Every structure is written in structure tokens, then in C-alpha cells.
Amino acid sequence: MLVKNRLRLLSMLLIAGLIIIGLVAFNSAKTWSDDMQNIGDERIPALLSLSNINAERMAIRAQTLEVLILDKTKSNKERLQEIEKQRANSWKIIDENWKTFQNIPRKTEAGKKAAETLQKAYQDWRDIYVTLDGLIHKLINEEKDDLFKEYENSVNKMIPISNNFGKLLTEQKERTFNFSLNMISQSAEKSKNSVVQISIIFIIVSIIGVIFTILTINIITQSLDKVKNGVLSFFSFLNHETSKPSIIDLNSKDEFGQIASIINENIYKSETNIKKDTEFLKDIERFVGELSNGNMLAKIEKDSDTPNLKELKLLLIKLQDYLEHTIARDINILVNILESYKKEDFTARFPNPYAKVAVIINELGDVISNLLKQSLDTGKILENSSNKLLENVNVLNESSNQAAASLEETAAALEEITSTVISNASSVNQMAQYSQQVSSSAKQGQKLATQTTNAMDEINSQVNLINEAISVIDNIAFQTNILSLNAAVEAATAGE
Structure with a gap:
């Protein structure tokens, strides 16, 4: 049974017990109230009305008998008028009380029959007093002996009638009083029985409620302990304190059984997922190890x-794809190529490259090879230029020697001209001839000087070309070292 159904049943049992107790108490209270209301509305008014009627009956009887003892030798008119007045008040009281008595309902045949008998006696009693009241009225007007005699005879008739009526009144009072006592006794007995019934019902409901509550609490406590132990075992498994979680051994059909079933299902799923995740992480460890060893495939x-972990797998797959297509499919081959470059062997190439770095490394090898080839060609050109430079230097030396010789010849010629001018001023033609020779020699010297200047400029140009070639070679070597260093750093980073 479900716990909520147990609690509902317990609540319904308690509510039913309270309802039964309430109904019994209400019925008892209503019975007591009805009985007390009956006594208050019917029995007590009946007793009071009967008592008042009987009291007035005796008062009227006393008034009636008083007329008989009046002194007939003197006038009794005032006294008779006073008695008549008293009689009128008594009849008024009797009428009111008799009306009250008549208005009381009779629920039993015995009660109805007794009321009819009393009604007949009352009527007889009233009838006899009609005669007596009439005689008193006559006596007020005229006091005659025959009237007194007739009054006395009527009194003699009244006495048994009054006695009978008084007897019936007393019997009716006793019946009403006894009935009231009996009703009160029955109400008290019913109240006692109700108290006993309420006590018994309360005890039964309490015992059943306590037993049911204890059973429910035991079931809930045992179920909670099993669920708690199962959950703690599962948490121990999650915290890697145990290698296997314990299943909650609870086969009840209540909410705790349902909770245990759901927890067991989740424990099984979690255990399966954790084992699967463990295998996945081991595979990730293997995968990272292969990447660390340079295998980008x-x-x-x-x-x-x-x-x-699914997201981690996607990220690692993207990382592997990025490394494979950005650096190389095998870092070890790339490192070997860079080692070859470090050893000035630029013939090594990455086979069938498609990764960016591998392609760039191959292109770098090609560029460096082309630069080295260009450097070789430039060296050969420089060698040829140096040879030409040496030849030109030799020519320059020869030209310089010739220019010096010509200058010496010119100086000698000038000395000779000077001496000739001094010695023979008339030899103008010879001097002009010598002047022409000097001019020719000067022009030739100027020409040789110009050639010397051009040769020096060409030497400077060739020296500049040599310096530029050396700078180019230094730049090529520097860039080669930078590229080798960058490739080695990237390879080391990718390896990490």
C-alpha cells in the first residue's frame, strides 16, 4: 500500500472516529436537550398549572365553606361581595392554568385518556360551582334561609366532586412528576451510555490509530534506512571510495519502493556511464600520448x-584535425627535416605534404636551395669580376707607369725647351714643335688619368657589388637560421 494511502486511511479512520464520537455526543446532547426542553416546556408547566389549579381549588373550596359559617343574624353582604370578588380572581387563575394544561400535547394514549378523565372531572367541578356562584350572587342581593339551605345542599354535592377532581389532579401531578423523573433518569442513563460509547469508540480508534501509526512509522523508517544506505553507497561509488555501488533492496509497492526503483535504475545507468567514461578517459590518455609522440593521425x-566528455571529444578531434592539417601528420619526420636543415643539408623533404607547416618547410628548403644556388652563381660572377679587376689593376699600373714616364719625358722636354729658349730664342719653330709634342703628351696623360679614374670607379663599383653580395649572403644565412629556429620552436610546441 502506498504511504499516502496509509496516511489517508489513518486520517479517514481518525476522522471517522471523530465523526462517530461527534454523532454520539450530538445525539446524546440532543436527546438530553429534547428531554430537558420537554420537561421545561411541558412537564414543569403542567406541574405548575396543576398545582395552581389545585391551590385555587382549595381556595375556592375554603371560600365556599366560609359562606356556610357566616352569621345569619346580621348582614353578610360585604363579605359575600368580597368572596365573590376573590372567587372571580381564582377563576381567572384557574382558567389561565387550565388553558396552559390543555395546550400541552399528549403523545401517549394513557396520557390522552388521563387528560380526558381530568377534563370531565374539571367540567363537573366547574358546573357545580356555577350553581354555587349563582347562589352566592343571590345571597348578596337577598339573604334568605332557603337560599342558604340550597347553598348547603349544593356544597354537599360539590365536596365529592371537588374531592374527585382534587384526587385526579394529584394523580396527574404524580404521573407528570414521575414521568419527568423517569425522563431525567433516562436522559442521564443515555448520557452515561453515550459517555461509555464515546470512550469505547475513542479507545478503539486510538488503539487502531496508534497501531496503524506505529506500523506506518516502522515501514517508513525501514524504507528510509534502505534508501539512505543505497544513496550513501552510490555516493561512495561516485567519490571512488568503492568500486561498485549497492542496489537498494526494497520491493514494496509504496512511494519508497518507487523511489528505490528509480534510484536503482539511475545507479545502474550511472555505473554504466562511469565505466564508459573511464574507458573513454583511458582512450583519451592513449590519444594524447600518440599526439605527444608526434602522431597527428x-x-x-x-x-x-x-x-x-562529448564536448571534450569534439574539441580534441578538432585539435587533432588542426594539428594534422596545420603542422604535419608526423612531427617526427618534420623534426628530422629541421635537424637536416640545422646540419646545412637542405635536400630533405616531407613526403606528400598537405599540412601548412610541412608544406612551408618543403618550400623553405626549396627557397634556401635556390638562394644557395644563387649565392654560388653570384660567387662565380664575383670570381670572374675579381679576375677582371686584377687585370684592370694591372692595366692601371702599366698606365700609371706610362703616365709617369710621359711626365718625366715632359719634364725633360720642358727643361730642354727652357734651355733652348734661354740659349736660342730664335728657334721658335723648334719650340713650337716641342710645344705640340708637349700638348700631345699632356693630352695623352690626361687620357691616361681619365682611364685611371674610370678604373678606380669601376673598382669601387665592383667592391660595392662584392659588399652587397656578402650582405645578401649574410641575410640569407641569418634568415635561414631564423626559419630553422622558428620551425624547431613550432615543432617543439606541437610536440608538447
Whole structure:
């Protein structure tokens, strides 16, 4: 049974017990109230009315008998008028009380029959007093002996009638009083019985409620303990304190059984997922190890149902794809190529490259090879230029020697001209001839000087070309070292 149904049943039992107790108490209270209301509305008014009627009956009787003892030798008119007046008040009281008595309902045949008998006696009693009241009225007007005699005879008739009526009144009072006592006794007995019934019902409901509550509490406590132990075992498994979680051994059909079933299902799912995640993480460890060893073609073979690990797998797959297509499919081959470059062997190439770095390394090898080839060609050109420079230097030396000789000849010629001018001023033609020779020699010297200047300019130009070639070679070597260093750094970073 479900716990909520147990609690509902317990609540319904308690509510039913309270309702029964309430109904019994209400019935008892209503019975007591009805009885007391009956006594208050019917019995007590009946007793009071009967008592008042009987009292007035005796008062009227006393008034009636008083007329008989009046002194007939003197006038009794005032006294008779006073008695008549008293009689009128008594009849008024009797009429009111008799009306009250008549208005009381009779529920039993005995009561109705007694009321009819009393009604007949009352009527007889009233009838006899009609005669007596009439005689008193006559006596007020005229006091005659025959009237007194007739009054006395009527009194003699009244006495048994009054006695009978008084007897019936007394019997009716006793019946009413006894009935009231009996009703009160029955009400008290019913109240006692109601108290006993309420006590018994309360005890029964309390015993059943306590037993049911204890059973329910025991069931709930045992179920909670089993669920608690199962959950703690599961948490121990999650915290890697135990290698296997314990299943909650609870086969009840209540809410705790349903909770245990749901927890067991989740324990099984979690255990399966954790084992699957463990295998997945081991595969990730293998995958990372292969990447660390340079194999950029490594693949993740295991799967996981955990969203975070699924996302991790996608990120690692993207990383592997990025490394494979950005650096190289095998870092070891790339490192070997860079080692070859470091050893000035630029013939090594990455086979069938498609990754960016591998392609760039191959292109770098090609560029460096082309630069080295250009450097070789430039060296050969420089060698040829140097040879030409040496030849030109030799020519320059010869030209310089010739220019010096010509200058010496010119100086000698000038000395000779000077001496000739001094010795023979008339030899103008010879001097002009010598002047022409000097001019020719000067022009030739100027020409040789110009050639010397051009040769020096060409030497400077060739020296500049040599310096530029050396700078180019230094730049090529520097760039080669930078590229080698960058490739080695990137390879080391990718390896990490």
C-alpha cells in the first residue's frame, strides 16, 4: 500500500472516529436537550398549572365553606361581595392554568385518556360551582334561609366532586412528576451510555490509530534506512571510495519502493556511464600520448554519454584535425627535416605534404636551395669580376707607369725647351714643335688619368657589388637560421 494511502486511511479512520464520537455526543446532547426542553416546556408547566389549579381549588373550596359559617343574624353582604370578588380572581387563575394544561400535547394514549378523565372531572367541578356562584350572587342581593339551605345542599354535592377532581389532579401531578423523573433518569442513563460509547469508540480508534501509526512509522523508517544506505553507497561509488555501488533492496509497492526503483535504475545507468567514461578517459590518455609522440593521425576510438566528455571529444578531434592539417601528420619526420636543415643539408623533404607547416618547410628548403644556388652563381660572377679587376689593376699600373714616364719625358722636354729658349730664342719653330709634342703628351696623360679614374670607379663599383653580395649572403644565412629556429620552436610546441 502506498504511504499516502496509509496516511489517508489513518486520517479517514481518525476522522471517522471523530465523526462517530461527534454523532454520539450530538445525539446524546440532543436527546438530553429534547428531554430537558420537554420537561421545561411541558412537564414543569403542567406541574405548575396543576398545582395552581389545585391551590385555587382549595381556595375556592375554603371560600365556599366560609359562606356556610357566616352569621345569619346580621348582614353578610360585604363579605359575600368580597368572596365573590376573590372567587372571580381564582377563576381567572384557574382558567389561565387550565388553558396552559390543555395546550400541552399528549403523545401517549394513557396520557390522552388521563387528560380526558381530568377534563370531565374539571367540567363537573366547574358546573357545580356555577350553581354555587349563582347562589352566592343571590345571597348578596337577598339573604334568605332557603337560599342558604340550597347553598348547603349544593356544597354537599360539590365536596365529592371537588374531592374527585382534587384526587385526579394529584394523580396527574404524580404521573407528570414521575414521568419527568423517569425522563431525567433516562436522559442521564443515555448520557452515561453515550459517555461509555464515546470512550469505547475513542479507545478503539486510538488503539487502531496508534497501531496503524506505529506500523506506518516502522515501514517508513525501514524504507528510509534502505534508501539512505543505497544513496550513501552510490555516493561512495561516485567519490571512488568503492568500486561498485549497492542496489537498494526494497520491493514494496509504496512511494519508497518507487523511489528505490528509480534510484536503482539511475545507479545502474550511472555505473554504466562511469565505466564508459573511464574507458573513454583511458582512450583519451592513449590519444594524447600518440599526439605527444608526434602522431597527428591518432584517433579517439571510444565514446561517452556524458555531455561534457562529448564536448571534450569534439574539441580534441578538432585539435587533432588542426594539428594534422596545420603542422604535419608526423612531427617526427618534420623534426628530422629541421635537424637536416640545422646540419646545412637542405635536400630533405616531407613526403606528400598537405599540412601548412610541412608544406612551408618543403618550400623553405626549396627557397634556401635556390638562394644557395644563387649565392654560388653570384660567387662565380664575383670570381670572374675579381679576375677582371686584377687585370684592370694591372692595366692601371702599366698606365700609371706610362703616365709617369710621359711626365718625366715632359719634364725633360720642358727643361730642354727652357734651355733652348734661354740659349736660342730664335728657334721658335723648334719650340713650337716641342710645344705640340708637349700638348700631345699632356693630352695623352690626361687620357691616361681619365682611364685611371674610370678604373678606380669601376673598382669601387665592383667592391660595392662584392659588399652587397656578402650582405645578401649574410641575410640569407641569418634568415635561414631564423626559419630553422622558428620551425624547431613550432615543432617543439606541437610536440608538447
